[in-house]
Amino acid sequence: MATKTFDVIILGGGPAGYVCAIRAAQLGLATAVVEREKLGGVCVNVGCIPSKALLHSAYVANLVQKDAKTLGVNAGEVSLDFGAAIQHSRKVSEQNSKGVEFLMKKHKVTVIGGTGTLQKGRKVKVGKDTYTASKAVVIATGTRVKGIPQIGLELDKTTVISTDEALFLEQAPKSVAIVGAGAVGCEFADIFNAFGSEVTLVEILPRILPLEDAESSAVLARTFKKRKIKMLTAATVKGAKVGKNEVTLDVEAGGKQQQVQAEKVLIGAGRALNTEDVGLDAAGVKLNEQGFIAVDENLKTSADGVYAIGDIAGPPMLAHKGSREGVFVAEHVAGKQPHPIRYDNIPSVTYCHPEVASIGLTEEQCKEQKLDYVAGKFPLTANGRARASMETDGFVKILRDKRYGEILGAHIVASHASEMIHELAVARENEYTVEEVDLAVHAHPTLSEAVAEAALDSLGRVIHT
Amino acid sequence: MEALSPTMEEGKLLSWHKREGDRVTDGDVLAEVETDKAVMELQARGAGVLRKIFAGEGSTVEVGSIVAVIAEPDEDIDALVAGAAKPQKAKQPAAKQEPAAAAPPPTTPAPTAPAAAPQPTGRVKASPLARRLASEQGLDLGTVQGSGPGGRIVKRDVEGAATSTPPAVAAPLPAGGYEDIELSQMRKTIARRLVESIGPIPHFFLTTEVDMDQAAEARQSLNALDAGPRISYNDIILKVVAAALRQHRECNAWWLGDGKIRLFNEVHISMAVAVEEGLITPVIRNAHLKSLREIAVESRELAERARERKLTPEEYTGGTFSVSNLGMFDIDQFTGVINPPETGLIAVGSITEQPVVEDGELFVQQRMRLTMSCDHRVIDGAMGARFLQTVKQMLENPLAIVY
Numbered sequence: 001m002a003t004k005t006f007d008v009i010i011l012g013g014g015p016a017g018y019v020c021a022i023r024a025a026q027l028g029l030a031t032a033v034v035e036r037e038k039l040g041g042v043c044v045n046v047g048c049i050p051s052k053a054l055l056h057s058a059y060v061a062n063l064v065q066k067d068a069k070t071l072g073v074n075a076g077e078v079s080l081d082f083g084a085a086i087q088h089s090r091k092v093s094e095q096n097s098k099g100v101e102f103l104m105k106k107h108k109v110t111v112i113g114g115t116g117t118l119q120k121g122r123k124v125k126v127g128k129d130t131y132t133a134s135k136a137v138v139i140a141t142g143t144r145v146k147g148i149p150q151i152g153l154e155l156d157k158t159t160v161i162s163t164d165e166a167l168f169l170e171q172a173p174k175s176v177a178i179v180g181a182g183a184v185g186c187e188f189a190d191i192f193n194a195f196g197s198e199v200t201l202v203e204i205l206p207r208i209l210p211l212e213d214a215e216s217s218a219v220l221a222r223t224f225k226k227r228k229i230k231m232l233t234a235a236t237v238k239g240a241k242v243g244k245n246e247v248t249l250d251v252e253a254g255g256k257q258q259q260v261q262a263e264k265v266l267i268g269a270g271r272a273l274n275t276e277d278v279g280l281d282a283a284g285v286k287l288n289e290q291g292f293i294a295v296d297e298n299l300k301t302s303a304d305g306v307y308a309i310g311d312i313a314g315p316p317m318l319a320h321k322g323s324r325e326g327v328f329v330a331e332h333v334a335g336k337q338p339h340p341i342r343y344d345n346i347p348s349v350t351y352c353h354p355e356v357a358s359i360g361l362t363e364e365q366c367k368e369q370k371l372d373y374v375a376g377k378f379p380l381t382a383n384g385r386a387r388a389s390m391e392t393d394g395f396v397k398i399l400r401d402k403r404y405g406e407i408l409g410a411h412i413v414a415s416h417a418s419e420m421i422h423e424l425a426v427a428r429e430n431e432y433t434v435e436e437v438d439l440a441v442h443a444h445p446t447l448s449e450a451v452a453e454a455a456l457d458s459l460g461r462v463i464h465t
Numbered sequence: 466m467e468a469l470s471p472t473m474e475e476g477k478l479l480s481w482h483k484r485e486g487d488r489v490t491d492g493d494v495l496a497e498v499e500t501d502k503a504v505m506e507l508q509a510r511g512a513g514v515l516r517k518i519f520a521g522e523g524s525t526v527e528v529g530s531i532v533a534v535i536a537e538p539d540e541d542i543d544a545l546v547a548g549a550a551k552p553q554k555a556k557q558p559a560a561k562q563e564p565a566a567a568a569p570p571p572t573t574p575a576p577t578a579p580a581a582a583p584q585p586t587g588r589v590k591a592s593p594l595a596r597r598l599a600s601e602q603g604l605d606l607g608t609v610q611g612s613g614p615g616g617r618i619v620k621r622d623v624e625g626a627a628t629s630t631p632p633a634v635a636a637p638l639p640a641g642g643y644e645d646i647e648l649s650q651m652r653k654t655i656a657r658r659l660v661e662s663i664g665p666i667p668h669f670f671l672t673t674e675v676d677m678d679q680a681a682e683a684r685q686s687l688n689a690l691d692a693g694p695r696i697s698y699n700d701i702i703l704k705v706v707a708a709a710l711r712q713h714r715e716c717n718a719w720w721l722g723d724g725k726i727r728l729f730n731e732v733h734i735s736m737a738v739a740v741e742e743g744l745i746t747p748v749i750r751n752a753h754l755k756s757l758r759e760i761a762v763e764s765r766e767l768a769e770r771a772r773e774r775k776l777t778p779e780e781y782t783g784g785t786f787s788v789s790n791l792g793m794f795d796i797d798q799f800t801g802v803i804n805p806p807e808t809g810l811i812a813v814g815s816i817t818e819q820p821v822v823e824d825g826e827l828f829v830q831q832r833m834r835l836t837m838s839c840d841h842r843v844i845d846g847a848m849g850a851r852f853l854q855t856v857k858q859m860l861e862n863p864l865a866i867v868y
Contacts, residue, residue, distance in 0.1 A: 404597045436593050
């Protein structure tokens with residue numbers, strides 16, 4: 001039995017926890033991270049990173065099968081090997097996890113393997129050992145996959161699977177039904193479709209990517225339809241018959257009952273919060289009504305010296321939001337005055353093809369809030385770079401406040417929307433108006449020119465349409 | 466002359482890059498200036514024609530004084546040229562003429578609405594959105610506290626500043642004490658700009674002439690009672706000013722200088738008394754609660770002890786408003802200097818018989834001139850005028866004192 005004292009002990013080595021640890025170490029705090037699995041958390045091991053590897057495989061699969069010939073590349077007969085794609089993705093995950101390990105060493109962060117349990121007075125028990133945090137304990141335990149047992153979709157890990165299993169399949173299923181058409185559902189629909197699976201997306205809300213701007217949803221739905229991805233929207237799964245090699249879903253959509261048969265069902269919606277076995281009660285950490293750990297504006301919980309960051313501290317459940325909270329808390333604990341996190345300025349990205357990215361308000365939200373706004377839009381069909389690479393599906397839309405030019409929201413559907421959105425994130429964070437966005441000279445030819453053009457369009461002076 | 470370094474107090478004009486008659490745009494380099502630290506460029510803060518250069522090459526110019534005028538080719542700049550001849554403070558190196566804001570009587574250079582030139586004085590760190598909001602709302606960013614990184618002014622700061630309400634002054638008076646009110650952004654701007662124009666306390670003056678016939682009659686009959694101290698005109702004026710201040714709390718105030726104005730519920734009148742080595746202002750405390758008789762006794766006693774130099778510090782500090790009377794020296798009218806932190810003073814001239822025409826009839830009346838000095842950071846023209854009107858009405862109908 002050992003006891004050791006650190007300044008800061010962080011429960012969880014995911015993107016919130018490990019970034020918090022590095023920043024705390026940079027600020028001279030003796031820091032420990034408790035992680036029961038691999039460093040990097042869901043993001044690095046069974047989330048963001050491996051799925052992006054698979055999405056790139058999917059992109060290449062589509063490219064060589066569809067546009068390559070037109071582009072002057074005859075790839076001959078194309079065969080797809082989902083297993084190889086998975087292997088590549090695993091290698092990338094492992095590299096990244098190793099990378100986090102290296103960063104922990106580099107910054108002299110102590111990594112404690114095991115499950116950390118909070119005890120009263122900033123103490124953490126890991127196995128038989130007890131560690132004390134002199135300054136702060138940070139909870140960053142994140143979330144895990146879950147099934148929907150209420151409708152008969154308990155995760156059995158063979159026919160009813162989560163992303164945890166989907167990322168390790170040896171081959172693409174012949175058919176897959178994906179419950180939930182948010183970012184996760186749409187990304188896996190893209191991957192499986194590219195590898196030849198018959199994909200059906202089932203979404204309870206009226207459109208796919210229901211949280212994105214309606215125009216973004218519509219453009220993505222159009223390209224998905226072209227790729228023969230089936231989409232059932234405003235569709236409720238009433239029940240499921242789970243067989244050995246097949247699942248049948250009873251779906252009600254548009255007042256009509258129908259059955260969806262698939263080799264596998266992937267649950268692409270909802271995650272369970274890892275609040276159990278953390279010792280929250282013992283430490284006096286309270287949850288809020290939604291089941292997240294209740295935190296104040298400095299991410300402090302109800303227990304003295306205990307903070308919570310990342311998914312466990314509330315939505316949006318995004319790695320980059322968690323990482324920023326990690327930095328914020330480390331700086332706060334070190335007595336600095338960190339720049340407050342603008343939760344209304346966190347970019348959201350779906351990495352399917354084309355990518356969908358957004359920041360700020362959607363046009364519907366502008367209408368609901370009765371804001372006096374102007375929408376500036378630029379279609380990629382008018383963008384030279386997009387035409388050159390045959391990726392003209394998409395647009396840039398900027399919603400600006402009519403009077404002051406404030407960028408209320410921005411929505412991008414494009415092959416590289418994930419990279420393009422940051423120009424607008426920087427603009428919004430620094431309160432640039434559409435005019436400053438346009439004033440910066442944009443290189444030609446780039447997809448980003450469409451951002452400047454959308455800004456101009458909102459001012460009524462678009463050049464290229 | 467702009468402060469081109471944080472510690473710069475004056476600058477030496479090395480060379481002009483523009484000549485009189487040259488057209489300039491915002492940001493053009495007008496001249497090279499040697500500061501306490503380095504040779505810097507002096508830039509135009511507005512567009513127009515460089516109409517007049519005041520500071521020749523080689524001259525040393527104080528920060529804040531006018532070095533040149535940029536205006537439209539046909540704009541009348543005579544007033545500016547005349548003004549610049551006198552030592553004058555103005556933050557903008559080249560003041561563009563702007564219409565004065567629609568404000569009550571232009572007794573002093575009225576606070577110009579900051580706007581026409583979006584660039585505020587000096588370098589203000591503000592986001593483009595904050596700048597735009599401020600310029601639309603006519604808010605001077607120089608008066609806004611920034612809450613962004615490194616003190617940068619961001620949207621929420623401008624919104625916060627714009628929604629801060631002006632002080633309510635007409636509310637019924639609670640008993641005793643005082644109330645500190647936060648300076649509104651407008652009040653801060655007025656204060657800053659006026660201080661720039663004339664010294665630490667931006668004075669302006671209001672004069673009115675009062676019919677003293679009724680007051681004279683009242684005084685006569687009171688003194689005929691033969692039951693106590695003789696009541697002087699000054700006592701009546703002190704009493705009336707105290708009563709009027711109770712109705713105009715906005716003029717019974719201190720400029721606290723820390724972003725606040727203190728409005729007093731109690732009236733403590735500083736009474737200027739000439740003494741051998743100068744002047745002292747003993748205070749009649751709670752003058753609004755005292756009878757004319759009490760005021761008469763107290764003012765006499767205070768004046769006497771003042772002349773004997775026997776006043777304790779508590780007796781000549783803490784006043785909320787001053788009255789200075791040079792009527793006995795046959796001064797018809799004069800302007801007094803405000804006694805800070807007070808923000809108002811009434812200067813009393815002599816009472817003389819004057820011909821008056823009313824309804825076409827000529828007759829003789831006892832007339833007296835009152836001149837109120839106001840600290841424009843606190844008291845605006847119309848505000849002071851309303852107070853002075855109350856004083857005049859009370860003096861013309863002394864019964865109002867007991868009303």
